[in-house]
Amino acid sequence: MFIFGYIDAGTGSMILQGIIAGAAGVAALLRFRWASIKGFFNRSSDEEPSVVE
Amino acid sequence: MIPRYASYRDPRSHLIATKDRVVRRFDDSGASAFRSAAESGVLTGLVEDGLIAPYEIVSIEPLEVAAELIPFASYPNEWTAGMLRDAGLATLSVARRLWKSGFHLRDASAYNIVFDGAKPVFVDLGSVGAGHTPSWSAYGQFCDHFLNPLLIATQLDVPTKEILGLEGVSASVTSNLLYSFHRFGRGVLTNVKMRDRLEQKHESDTLEQRASVRRDLRLPPGAIDALMAKMERTLKRMTFGRDSHWVAYDGGNTYTNDQEEVRDAAIRRFAAASEPRAFAIDIGANTGRHSHILSESFSTVVSIDSDPAAVEAHRERLIETHRGSGVFPMVGDLANPTPAQGFMNEERASLIDRIANSDAAIWMAVIHHLSISRAIPLSGLAELAARLAPRHLVEFVGPEDPMAQLLSAGVNGEHHPYSVEVFENAFREHFAVEQVGQSQEHRTIFELRRKL
Numbered sequence: 232m233f234i235f236g237y238i239d240a241g242t243g244s245m246i247l248q249g250i251i252a253g254a255a256g257v258a259a260l261l262r263f264r265w266a267s268i269k270g271f272f273n274r275s276s277d278e279e280p281s282v283v284e
Numbered sequence: 285m286i287p288r289y290a291s292y293r294d295p296r297s298h299l300i301a302t303k304d305r306v307v308r309r310f311d312d313s314g315a316s317a318f319r320s321a322a323e324s325g326v327l328t329g330l331v332e333d334g335l336i337a338p339y340e341i342v343s344i345e346p347l348e349v350a351a352e353l354i355p356f357a358s359y360p361n362e363w364t365a366g367m368l369r370d371a372g373l374a375t376l377s378v379a380r381r382l383w384k385s386g387f388h389l390r391d392a393s394a395y396n397i398v399f400d401g402a403k404p405v406f407v408d409l410g411s412v413g414a415g416h417t418p419s420w421s422a423y424g425q426f427c428d429h430f431l432n433p434l435l436i437a438t439q440l441d442v443p444t445k446e447i448l449g450l451e452g453v454s455a456s457v458t459s460n461l462l463y464s465f466h467r468f469g470r471g472v473l474t475n476v477k478m479r480d481r482l483e484q485k486h487e488s489d490t491l492e493q494r495a496s497v498r499r500d501l502r503l504p505p506g507a508i509d510a511l512m513a514k515m516e517r518t519l520k521r522m523t524f525g526r527d528s529h530w531v532a533y534d535g536g537n538t539y540t541n542d543q544e545e546v547r548d549a550a551i552r553r554f555a556a557a558s559e560p561r562a563f564a565i566d567i568g569a570n571t572g573r574h575s576h577i578l579s580e581s582f583s584t585v586v587s588i589d590s591d592p593a594a595v596e597a598h599r600e601r602l603i604e605t606h607r608g609s610g611v612f613p614m615v616g617d618l619a620n621p622t623p624a625q626g627f628m629n630e631e632r633a634s635l636i637d638r639i640a641n642s643d644a645a646i647w648m649a650v651i652h653h654l655s656i657s658r659a660i661p662l663s664g665l666a667e668l669a670a671r672l673a674p675r676h677l678v679e680f681v682g683p684e685d686p687m688a689q690l691l692s693a694g695v696n697g698e699h700h701p702y703s704v705e706v707f708e709n710a711f712r713e714h715f716a717v718e719q720v721g722q723s724q725e726h727r728t729i730f731e732l733r734r735k736l
Contacts, residue, residue: 237294238391239424240422241424242483242486242494243482245498247474251474251511252508
Protein backbone atom coordinates (compact mmCIF):
# COMPACT_ATOMS: atom_id res chain seq x y z
CA MET A 232 0.00 0.00 0.00
CA PHE A 233 1.44 3.36 -1.01
CA ILE A 234 1.17 6.21 1.39
CA PHE A 235 0.32 9.49 -0.23
CA GLY A 236 1.00 11.67 2.75
CA TYR A 237 -0.90 14.22 4.70
CA ILE A 238 -1.90 16.51 1.87
CA ASP A 239 -4.85 15.49 -0.29
CA ALA A 240 -3.36 14.77 -3.68
CA GLY A 241 -6.79 15.32 -5.29
CA THR A 242 -8.34 12.57 -7.37
CA GLY A 243 -8.72 14.82 -10.44
CA SER A 244 -5.09 15.96 -10.16
CA MET A 245 -3.92 12.37 -10.01
CA ILE A 246 -5.92 11.32 -13.05
CA LEU A 247 -4.63 14.38 -14.91
CA GLN A 248 -1.06 13.26 -14.28
CA GLY A 249 -1.90 9.97 -15.91
CA ILE A 250 -3.25 11.85 -18.92
CA ILE A 251 -0.24 14.18 -19.19
CA ALA A 252 2.18 11.30 -18.74
CA GLY A 253 0.25 9.31 -21.35
CA ALA A 254 0.32 12.23 -23.80
CA ALA A 255 4.03 12.74 -23.13
CA GLY A 256 4.56 9.04 -23.79
CA VAL A 257 2.71 9.25 -27.12
CA ALA A 258 4.71 12.35 -28.06
CA ALA A 259 7.96 10.56 -27.20
CA LEU A 260 6.85 7.56 -29.27
CA LEU A 261 6.01 9.85 -32.23
CA ARG A 262 9.36 11.59 -31.95
CA PHE A 263 11.04 8.21 -31.96
CA ARG A 264 9.07 7.08 -35.04
CA TRP A 265 9.75 10.35 -36.82
CA ALA A 266 13.45 9.98 -36.11
CA SER A 267 13.46 6.47 -37.50
CA ILE A 268 11.55 7.59 -40.63
CA LYS A 269 14.03 10.43 -41.16
CA GLY A 270 16.83 7.97 -40.50
CA PHE A 271 15.46 5.65 -43.19
CA PHE A 272 15.44 8.37 -45.85
CA ASN A 273 18.80 9.76 -44.80
CA ARG A 274 20.44 6.40 -44.87
CA SER A 275 21.49 6.53 -48.55
CA SER A 276 23.35 9.80 -48.06
CA ASP A 277 24.86 8.61 -44.79
CA GLU A 278 26.30 5.60 -46.52
CA GLU A 279 28.33 7.66 -48.94
CA PRO A 280 31.95 7.70 -47.94
CA SER A 281 32.73 11.00 -46.29
CA VAL A 282 36.43 10.84 -46.96
CA VAL A 283 37.77 9.84 -50.34
CA GLU A 284 41.18 8.39 -50.24
CA MET B 285 -1.23 21.56 23.18
CA ILE B 286 -0.58 21.58 19.46
CA PRO B 287 2.96 21.93 18.14
CA ARG B 288 3.57 25.64 17.55
CA TYR B 289 5.36 27.61 14.92
CA ALA B 290 3.57 26.71 11.76
CA SER B 291 4.47 23.04 11.88
CA TYR B 292 1.42 21.30 13.31
CA ARG B 293 0.12 20.10 9.94
CA ASP B 294 2.65 17.36 9.32
CA PRO B 295 1.95 14.43 11.64
CA ARG B 296 5.45 13.00 11.14
CA SER B 297 7.57 15.84 12.45
CA HIS B 298 7.26 19.23 14.04
CA LEU B 299 9.40 22.09 15.29
CA ILE B 300 10.23 22.10 18.98
CA ALA B 301 12.40 25.22 19.06
CA THR B 302 12.85 28.27 16.88
CA LYS B 303 14.93 30.52 19.09
CA ASP B 304 18.57 30.47 18.02
CA ARG B 305 18.36 27.29 16.02
CA VAL B 306 15.42 25.55 14.42
CA VAL B 307 15.00 22.09 15.92
CA ARG B 308 12.68 19.52 14.34
CA ARG B 309 11.56 16.34 16.10
CA PHE B 310 10.48 13.34 14.00
CA ASP B 311 8.14 10.47 14.80
CA ASP B 312 9.32 6.93 13.95
CA SER B 313 8.17 6.84 10.34
CA GLY B 314 9.46 10.39 9.65
CA ALA B 315 12.74 9.48 11.33
CA SER B 316 13.33 6.39 9.22
CA ALA B 317 12.77 8.33 5.96
CA PHE B 318 15.07 11.14 7.08
CA ARG B 319 17.80 8.73 8.22
CA SER B 320 17.90 6.83 4.98
CA ALA B 321 17.96 10.09 2.99
CA ALA B 322 20.83 11.37 5.16
CA GLU B 323 22.72 8.09 4.73
CA SER B 324 22.22 8.07 0.96
CA GLY B 325 24.13 11.37 0.64
CA VAL B 326 21.36 13.18 -1.21
CA LEU B 327 20.88 15.67 1.63
CA THR B 328 24.60 16.46 1.74
CA GLY B 329 24.45 17.26 -1.96
CA LEU B 330 21.46 19.56 -1.42
CA VAL B 331 23.28 21.35 1.41
CA GLU B 332 26.38 21.79 -0.77
CA ASP B 333 24.30 23.40 -3.48
CA GLY B 334 22.62 25.72 -1.00
CA LEU B 335 19.16 24.28 -1.61
CA ILE B 336 18.70 23.22 2.01
CA ALA B 337 20.28 24.78 5.11
CA PRO B 338 23.15 22.92 6.80
CA TYR B 339 21.74 20.70 9.54
CA GLU B 340 22.99 18.68 12.46
CA ILE B 341 21.46 15.64 14.18
CA VAL B 342 21.22 16.61 17.85
CA SER B 343 19.28 13.61 19.18
CA ILE B 344 19.01 10.05 17.89
CA GLU B 345 16.01 8.80 19.90
CA PRO B 346 13.72 10.54 19.26
CA LEU B 347 15.37 11.92 16.12
CA GLU B 348 15.91 15.66 16.38
CA VAL B 349 17.57 17.71 13.68
CA ALA B 350 18.81 21.27 14.17
CA ALA B 351 19.50 23.88 11.54
CA GLU B 352 20.69 27.45 11.75
CA LEU B 353 17.89 29.97 12.02
CA ILE B 354 17.46 32.26 9.03
CA PRO B 355 17.02 35.59 10.88
CA PHE B 356 13.95 36.73 8.95
CA ALA B 357 11.26 35.00 6.91
CA SER B 358 9.13 36.80 4.36
CA TYR B 359 6.00 34.96 3.26
CA PRO B 360 4.82 34.14 -0.28
CA ASN B 361 2.31 37.00 -0.26
CA GLU B 362 5.25 39.31 0.39
CA TRP B 363 7.23 38.02 -2.58
CA THR B 364 7.54 39.38 -6.08
CA ALA B 365 6.52 37.10 -8.95
CA GLY B 366 10.24 36.56 -9.60
CA MET B 367 10.73 35.39 -6.03
CA LEU B 368 7.74 33.06 -6.28
CA ARG B 369 9.12 31.58 -9.49
CA ASP B 370 12.59 31.07 -8.00
CA ALA B 371 11.03 29.51 -4.89
CA GLY B 372 9.06 27.15 -7.17
CA LEU B 373 12.19 26.24 -9.09
CA ALA B 374 14.06 25.56 -5.85
CA THR B 375 11.19 23.31 -4.71
CA LEU B 376 11.35 21.42 -8.01
CA SER B 377 15.13 21.05 -7.78
CA VAL B 378 14.81 19.54 -4.31
CA ALA B 379 11.95 17.28 -5.43
CA ARG B 380 13.80 16.04 -8.51
CA ARG B 381 17.09 15.45 -6.68
CA LEU B 382 15.28 13.46 -3.99
CA TRP B 383 13.39 11.53 -6.66
CA LYS B 384 16.60 10.58 -8.52
CA SER B 385 17.94 9.15 -5.24
CA GLY B 386 14.83 7.10 -4.59
CA PHE B 387 12.98 9.50 -2.27
CA HIS B 388 10.11 11.89 -2.74
CA LEU B 389 9.05 15.32 -1.54
CA ARG B 390 5.83 14.84 0.39
CA ASP B 391 4.47 18.33 -0.18
CA ALA B 392 5.19 21.49 -2.16
CA SER B 393 4.04 24.32 0.05
CA ALA B 394 5.53 27.72 -0.79
CA TYR B 395 5.94 28.23 2.96
CA ASN B 396 8.62 25.52 2.91
CA ILE B 397 10.87 28.01 1.17
CA VAL B 398 12.54 30.81 3.12
CA PHE B 399 14.53 33.47 1.31
CA ASP B 400 17.95 33.79 2.91
CA GLY B 401 18.54 37.25 1.51
CA ALA B 402 17.89 36.89 -2.21
CA LYS B 403 18.36 33.11 -2.26
CA PRO B 404 15.53 30.58 -1.79
CA VAL B 405 16.27 27.82 0.74
CA PHE B 406 14.09 24.76 1.33
CA VAL B 407 13.63 24.50 5.08
CA ASP B 408 11.20 21.65 5.77
CA LEU B 409 13.40 18.60 6.28
CA GLY B 410 10.30 16.75 7.46
CA SER B 411 9.02 16.78 3.88
CA VAL B 412 11.46 14.08 2.77
CA GLY B 413 9.56 10.85 2.15
CA ALA B 414 10.97 7.36 1.66
CA GLY B 415 10.63 5.60 -1.68
CA HIS B 416 8.81 6.56 -4.85
CA THR B 417 5.10 7.34 -4.95
CA PRO B 418 2.90 6.10 -7.84
CA SER B 419 2.12 9.67 -8.84
CA TRP B 420 3.49 13.12 -7.99
CA SER B 421 1.50 13.50 -4.79
CA ALA B 422 2.40 17.16 -4.31
CA TYR B 423 1.47 18.10 -7.88
CA GLY B 424 -1.81 19.77 -6.94
CA GLN B 425 -0.22 21.71 -4.11
CA PHE B 426 2.60 22.82 -6.38
CA CYS B 427 0.05 24.17 -8.86
CA ASP B 428 -1.91 25.98 -6.12
CA HIS B 429 1.12 27.49 -4.43
CA PHE B 430 3.33 28.33 -7.41
CA LEU B 431 2.02 27.77 -10.92
CA ASN B 432 -1.48 29.28 -10.53
CA PRO B 433 -0.47 32.56 -8.87
CA LEU B 434 2.40 32.87 -11.36
CA LEU B 435 0.05 32.36 -14.28
CA ILE B 436 -2.28 35.01 -12.88
CA ALA B 437 0.71 37.32 -12.40
CA THR B 438 2.07 36.79 -15.90
CA GLN B 439 -1.13 36.52 -17.91
CA LEU B 440 -3.17 39.18 -16.10
CA ASP B 441 -0.39 41.36 -14.64
CA VAL B 442 -1.82 41.00 -11.14
CA PRO B 443 0.82 41.23 -8.37
CA THR B 444 1.07 37.95 -6.47
CA LYS B 445 0.53 39.77 -3.15
CA GLU B 446 -3.04 40.58 -4.23
CA ILE B 447 -4.09 36.98 -4.70
CA LEU B 448 -2.00 34.69 -2.52
CA GLY B 449 -3.51 33.11 0.56
CA LEU B 450 -2.15 30.48 2.89
CA GLU B 451 -3.28 27.67 0.59
CA GLY B 452 -2.22 29.32 -2.66
CA VAL B 453 -4.75 29.79 -5.46
CA SER B 454 -7.00 26.89 -6.48
CA ALA B 455 -7.40 25.60 -10.02
CA SER B 456 -11.02 26.74 -10.10
CA VAL B 457 -10.23 30.33 -9.08
CA THR B 458 -7.35 30.46 -11.57
CA SER B 459 -9.51 28.98 -14.31
CA ASN B 460 -12.28 31.50 -13.63
CA LEU B 461 -9.86 34.41 -13.68
CA LEU B 462 -8.07 33.48 -16.90
CA TYR B 463 -9.87 34.25 -20.17
CA SER B 464 -10.47 31.53 -22.69
CA PHE B 465 -7.67 32.78 -24.96
CA HIS B 466 -5.25 32.22 -22.09
CA ARG B 467 -5.69 28.50 -22.62
CA PHE B 468 -3.00 28.83 -25.30
CA GLY B 469 -0.55 30.07 -22.68
CA ARG B 470 2.08 27.57 -21.63
CA GLY B 471 0.79 25.24 -18.97
CA VAL B 472 -2.73 26.68 -18.81
CA LEU B 473 -4.78 24.13 -20.73
CA THR B 474 -3.58 21.09 -18.82
CA ASN B 475 -2.59 22.38 -15.39
CA VAL B 476 -5.47 24.81 -14.97
CA LYS B 477 -8.40 24.15 -17.31
CA MET B 478 -8.23 20.36 -17.41
CA ARG B 479 -7.27 20.10 -13.77
CA ASP B 480 -10.20 22.26 -12.73
CA ARG B 481 -12.58 20.11 -14.84
CA LEU B 482 -11.25 16.85 -13.44
CA GLU B 483 -11.22 18.07 -9.84
CA GLN B 484 -14.84 19.15 -10.18
CA LYS B 485 -15.83 15.91 -11.86
CA HIS B 486 -14.31 13.79 -9.11
CA GLU B 487 -15.39 15.98 -6.22
CA SER B 488 -18.41 13.79 -5.54
CA ASP B 489 -16.56 10.47 -5.94
CA THR B 490 -17.47 7.76 -3.46
CA LEU B 491 -14.94 6.31 -1.05
CA GLU B 492 -14.68 3.28 -3.32
CA GLN B 493 -13.94 5.41 -6.40
CA ARG B 494 -11.33 7.45 -4.54
CA ALA B 495 -9.62 4.34 -3.28
CA SER B 496 -9.60 2.75 -6.71
CA VAL B 497 -7.80 5.69 -8.33
CA ARG B 498 -5.25 5.70 -5.54
CA ARG B 499 -4.82 1.93 -5.96
CA ASP B 500 -4.77 1.67 -9.73
CA LEU B 501 -2.91 4.75 -10.92
CA ARG B 502 0.73 3.70 -11.24
CA LEU B 503 3.01 6.00 -13.17
CA PRO B 504 6.57 4.87 -13.86
CA PRO B 505 9.16 6.91 -11.90
CA GLY B 506 10.57 8.26 -15.16
CA ALA B 507 7.18 9.69 -16.10
CA ILE B 508 6.90 11.49 -12.77
CA ASP B 509 10.33 13.01 -13.20
CA ALA B 510 9.25 14.08 -16.69
CA LEU B 511 6.19 15.82 -15.17
CA MET B 512 8.42 17.72 -12.77
CA ALA B 513 10.87 18.58 -15.56
CA LYS B 514 7.99 19.89 -17.68
CA MET B 515 6.84 22.05 -14.78
CA GLU B 516 10.38 23.34 -14.41
CA ARG B 517 10.46 24.39 -18.07
CA THR B 518 7.08 26.07 -17.72
CA LEU B 519 8.30 28.19 -14.82
CA LYS B 520 11.65 29.00 -16.44
CA ARG B 521 9.98 30.35 -19.56
CA MET B 522 7.73 32.73 -17.67
CA THR B 523 8.46 36.39 -18.14
CA PHE B 524 7.01 39.22 -16.17
CA GLY B 525 7.67 42.76 -15.31
CA ARG B 526 6.16 46.13 -15.83
CA ASP B 527 8.10 49.32 -15.56
CA SER B 528 7.62 51.02 -12.29
CA HIS B 529 7.70 54.67 -11.48
CA TRP B 530 9.73 53.87 -8.39
CA VAL B 531 12.42 51.88 -10.13
CA ALA B 532 13.00 54.88 -12.41
CA TYR B 533 12.96 57.05 -9.28
CA ASP B 534 16.15 55.40 -8.11
CA GLY B 535 17.98 56.68 -11.18
CA GLY B 536 16.22 59.99 -11.77
CA ASN B 537 14.77 61.32 -8.54
CA THR B 538 14.85 64.87 -7.24
CA TYR B 539 18.15 64.49 -5.39
CA THR B 540 21.43 65.77 -6.77
CA ASN B 541 24.52 63.65 -6.20
CA ASP B 542 25.56 65.89 -3.32
CA GLN B 543 22.14 65.57 -1.68
CA GLU B 544 22.29 61.78 -2.10
CA GLU B 545 25.67 61.89 -0.41
CA VAL B 546 24.17 63.80 2.54
CA ARG B 547 21.58 61.03 2.97
CA ASP B 548 24.13 58.22 2.54
CA ALA B 549 26.49 59.82 5.05
CA ALA B 550 23.72 60.26 7.61
CA ILE B 551 22.81 56.56 7.25
CA ARG B 552 26.45 55.53 7.48
CA ARG B 553 26.91 57.50 10.73
CA PHE B 554 23.65 56.11 12.11
CA ALA B 555 24.62 52.52 11.21
CA ALA B 556 28.15 52.75 12.61
CA ALA B 557 26.75 52.92 16.15
CA SER B 558 25.12 49.47 15.84
CA GLU B 559 25.93 46.32 17.77
CA PRO B 560 27.32 43.33 15.91
CA ARG B 561 24.57 40.91 14.75
CA ALA B 562 22.05 43.74 14.90
CA PHE B 563 18.76 43.70 12.97
CA ALA B 564 17.66 46.74 10.97
CA ILE B 565 14.63 47.60 8.85
CA ASP B 566 14.63 49.86 5.82
CA ILE B 567 11.11 51.20 5.38
CA GLY B 568 10.40 52.34 1.84
CA ALA B 569 13.62 50.68 0.70
CA ASN B 570 13.01 51.15 -3.04
CA THR B 571 15.77 49.34 -4.93
CA GLY B 572 18.02 49.01 -1.91
CA ARG B 573 20.62 51.79 -2.06
CA HIS B 574 20.27 52.54 1.65
CA SER B 575 19.85 48.88 2.66
CA HIS B 576 23.26 48.27 1.18
CA ILE B 577 24.80 50.96 3.40
CA LEU B 578 23.00 49.50 6.43
CA SER B 579 24.26 46.01 5.59
CA GLU B 580 27.85 47.18 6.09
CA SER B 581 27.06 47.53 9.82
CA PHE B 582 23.97 45.39 10.47
CA SER B 583 24.07 41.64 10.01
CA THR B 584 20.38 41.57 9.01
CA VAL B 585 18.54 44.23 7.02
CA VAL B 586 14.88 43.76 6.09
CA SER B 587 14.13 45.96 3.07
CA ILE B 588 10.44 46.69 2.82
CA ASP B 589 8.81 48.39 -0.13
CA SER B 590 5.22 48.33 -1.33
CA ASP B 591 6.18 48.32 -5.01
CA PRO B 592 6.89 44.78 -6.28
CA ALA B 593 8.87 46.12 -9.26
CA ALA B 594 11.23 48.01 -6.94
CA VAL B 595 11.64 44.94 -4.72
CA GLU B 596 12.36 42.78 -7.76
CA ALA B 597 14.95 45.26 -9.05
CA HIS B 598 16.55 45.26 -5.61
CA ARG B 599 16.66 41.47 -5.50
CA GLU B 600 18.10 41.20 -9.01
CA ARG B 601 20.82 43.64 -8.04
CA LEU B 602 21.63 41.53 -4.97
CA ILE B 603 21.89 38.42 -7.14
CA GLU B 604 24.05 40.15 -9.75
CA THR B 605 26.48 41.53 -7.20
CA HIS B 606 26.50 38.26 -5.18
CA ARG B 607 25.56 40.22 -2.10
CA GLY B 608 22.84 37.73 -1.36
CA SER B 609 22.84 37.19 2.34
CA GLY B 610 21.96 39.58 5.13
CA VAL B 611 19.65 41.79 3.07
CA PHE B 612 16.03 40.59 2.84
CA PRO B 613 13.98 42.40 0.18
CA MET B 614 10.22 41.96 0.55
CA VAL B 615 6.96 43.52 -0.60
CA GLY B 616 5.19 45.12 2.34
CA ASP B 617 3.08 48.09 3.28
CA LEU B 618 3.25 49.51 6.80
CA ALA B 619 -0.13 51.19 6.35
CA ASN B 620 -1.57 47.70 5.90
CA PRO B 621 0.97 45.12 7.06
CA THR B 622 0.55 41.41 6.39
CA PRO B 623 -1.81 40.01 9.04
CA ALA B 624 -1.25 36.84 11.05
CA GLN B 625 -2.65 33.83 9.22
CA GLY B 626 -3.70 30.24 9.69
CA PHE B 627 -5.05 28.21 12.58
CA MET B 628 -5.74 30.36 15.67
CA ASN B 629 -4.00 33.16 13.74
CA GLU B 630 -0.76 31.63 14.95
CA GLU B 631 0.45 29.63 12.02
CA ARG B 632 2.11 32.60 10.30
CA ALA B 633 3.10 35.69 12.23
CA SER B 634 2.01 39.17 11.23
CA LEU B 635 4.60 41.40 9.60
CA ILE B 636 4.62 43.67 12.66
CA ASP B 637 5.39 40.70 14.93
CA ARG B 638 8.26 39.70 12.67
CA ILE B 639 9.88 43.15 12.60
CA ALA B 640 8.97 44.46 16.08
CA ASN B 641 11.90 44.69 18.49
CA SER B 642 14.41 45.38 15.74
CA ASP B 643 17.56 47.24 16.68
CA ALA B 644 17.11 50.12 14.28
CA ALA B 645 14.98 51.42 11.43
CA ILE B 646 15.35 54.02 8.71
CA TRP B 647 12.48 55.92 7.05
CA MET B 648 13.98 57.87 4.17
CA ALA B 649 11.35 60.11 2.57
CA VAL B 650 8.48 57.76 3.30
CA ILE B 651 6.53 59.30 6.17
CA HIS B 652 4.76 61.83 3.91
CA HIS B 653 3.35 58.93 1.88
CA LEU B 654 2.07 57.14 4.97
CA SER B 655 0.67 60.27 6.59
CA ILE B 656 -0.72 62.28 3.67
CA SER B 657 -1.72 59.61 1.13
CA ARG B 658 -2.49 56.76 3.51
CA ALA B 659 -4.13 58.97 6.15
CA ILE B 660 -2.14 57.76 9.14
CA PRO B 661 -1.72 60.45 11.82
CA LEU B 662 1.90 61.23 12.72
CA SER B 663 1.13 60.20 16.32
CA GLY B 664 0.20 56.73 14.99
CA LEU B 665 3.48 56.47 13.11
CA ALA B 666 5.36 57.50 16.27
CA GLU B 667 3.60 54.70 18.16
CA LEU B 668 4.50 52.20 15.43
CA ALA B 669 8.13 53.37 15.47
CA ALA B 670 8.30 52.90 19.25
CA ARG B 671 7.17 49.29 18.80
CA LEU B 672 9.60 48.59 16.01
CA ALA B 673 12.96 49.78 17.33
CA PRO B 674 14.81 51.90 19.89
CA ARG B 675 16.70 53.87 17.22
CA HIS B 676 15.46 55.46 14.02
CA LEU B 677 16.74 57.64 11.25
CA VAL B 678 13.95 59.62 9.58
CA GLU B 679 14.12 61.85 6.55
CA PHE B 680 11.07 64.03 7.02
CA VAL B 681 9.62 65.67 3.92
CA GLY B 682 8.03 68.96 4.95
CA PRO B 683 4.63 70.13 3.68
CA GLU B 684 6.30 72.81 1.49
CA ASP B 685 8.17 70.13 -0.51
CA PRO B 686 6.84 69.74 -4.10
CA MET B 687 6.30 65.99 -3.62
CA ALA B 688 4.39 66.51 -0.35
CA GLN B 689 2.31 69.17 -2.14
CA LEU B 690 1.54 66.73 -4.92
CA LEU B 691 0.36 64.10 -2.43
CA SER B 692 -1.65 66.71 -0.55
CA ALA B 693 -3.34 67.84 -3.78
CA GLY B 694 -4.34 64.22 -4.34
CA VAL B 695 -6.44 64.26 -1.18
CA ASN B 696 -7.59 67.89 -1.70
CA GLY B 697 -5.53 68.97 1.28
CA GLU B 698 -7.71 66.91 3.61
CA HIS B 699 -5.16 65.12 5.73
CA HIS B 700 -4.10 64.92 9.35
CA PRO B 701 -2.00 67.81 10.69
CA TYR B 702 1.33 67.59 8.89
CA SER B 703 4.37 69.75 9.57
CA VAL B 704 7.86 69.45 11.08
CA GLU B 705 6.46 70.74 14.39
CA VAL B 706 3.64 68.17 14.47
CA PHE B 707 6.15 65.48 13.56
CA GLU B 708 8.60 66.48 16.30
CA ASN B 709 5.88 66.74 18.94
CA ALA B 710 4.35 63.39 18.01
CA PHE B 711 7.67 61.56 18.11
CA ARG B 712 8.84 63.33 21.32
CA GLU B 713 6.11 61.33 23.10
CA HIS B 714 8.31 58.25 22.65
CA PHE B 715 11.73 59.45 21.52
CA ALA B 716 14.47 61.97 21.98
CA VAL B 717 14.52 63.76 18.62
CA GLU B 718 17.65 65.30 17.17
CA GLN B 719 18.13 66.96 13.82
CA VAL B 720 21.22 65.50 12.13
CA GLY B 721 21.09 66.72 8.54
CA GLN B 722 19.34 68.52 5.74
CA SER B 723 19.15 66.72 2.40
CA GLN B 724 17.04 69.33 0.60
CA GLU B 725 15.44 72.64 1.42
CA HIS B 726 12.33 70.98 2.87
CA ARG B 727 13.75 67.59 3.72
CA THR B 728 15.26 67.20 7.17
CA ILE B 729 17.00 64.17 8.65
CA PHE B 730 16.31 63.32 12.29
CA GLU B 731 17.76 60.71 14.57
CA LEU B 732 15.42 59.29 17.20
CA ARG B 733 16.30 57.46 20.41
CA ARG B 734 13.54 55.76 22.31
CA LYS B 735 12.94 57.03 25.87
CA LEU B 736 13.54 54.40 28.54
